[in-house]
Amino acid sequence: MAIVVERGVTESIDDLVREAEALKSRLEEERAKFNDMELTTVAEKLDPLPPFGTKSRRILKGHQGKVLALDFPLTISIDNMNLNLHMS
Structure with a gap:
């Protein structure tokens, strides 16, 4: 069995x-x-990607404040092949 x-x-x-x-x-x-x-x-x-630029969101004094105030509408990450889009 x-x-x-x-x-x-x-x-x-x-x-x-x-x-x-x-x-x-x-x-x-x-x-x-x-x-x-x-x-x-x-x-x-x-189709080619549209040109992207940076926009100043607020007026801050000093270099560090200006860098932090930038908004990047198109971010492409080559490392992990992600395409993050956000329109504002």
Whole structure:
């Protein structure tokens, strides 16, 4: 009886491993569909970003106050590829 249970468990584990491999290959195929173009090619097709500037929000005296009063409407972080936009 114990041998039959072990065979059943082994067969179910083997089935799960085969299913996981099939899902991995299917996922790789889906990813390959999106990797059909180079990043530079896609970037050339996009509209250029509008120029961005800084706006003084309040008048503060001294260099430190002026630096802290600036508002940057467009911030691009290259490290983690985030694009944070806020219009004010």
